[in-house]
Amino acid sequence: MWNRAAGWIKESAGEVLGVSRDVKKKVETKKVVYAKWIESKAEEEKRVSRKEYKLSKKEAKLVVTAAKTAAFEILYKGLEEKDGEKMLFRLTKIRERKGRDLNKVKCIKGEDGRVLVEDALIKKRWQSYFS
Known part of the structure; x- marks a missing residue:
């Protein structure tokens, strides 16, 4: 019973929060399909591999965009809260250090x-x- 409940909780949390592993999987899949496309010799195989690559590239872009959007929403909510000013100064300091x-x-x-x-x-x- 506990295992089923834990599974449901993990599943719903994954749906609500998103999973970074999902982004990694999609990007990794895109890389593998790209390598397959580049290594293919026959014209028919190249054409099929190219279609697969375009599809996996589109999926990866969508997942990355969704993850970025969610991350920025969390960031903006954090900036609007009580300690948002501290967070803003921290981000500014980090950005300045990276830009040196x-x-x-x-x-x-x-x-x-x-x-x-x-x-x-x-x-x-x-x-x-x-x-």
């Missing part, structure tokens, strides 16, 4: 040990360092 260019030097120490942050001073320091 790690190849660019923003500050270095000068000859006297002070931190230089202006571009002109940084360039002069590098110039003196290498010469």
Whole structure:
């Protein structure tokens, strides 16, 4: 009895919340069908494989779109709640960190040990360092 009840709960939760594994399955299926299409040699086989690929691509797109929509709805509801402002600042901080260019030097120490942050001073320091 417990197993049946647990199964019903899992099934209804999967229908309501969606399952990320479903997205993974569809995308993986699309990749497999694409590989089959590329590897096929005969024209008839290629034509059939191409149709299968188009169908699986369409299904994967629909599932991904549905998952994204659900995720954004949850995000927007979270932003509208009481702690939404904190969440917004966290998202902004994360986005800013990801957008940083790690190849660019923003500050270095000068000859006297002070931190230089202006571009002109940084360039002069590098110039003196290498010469």
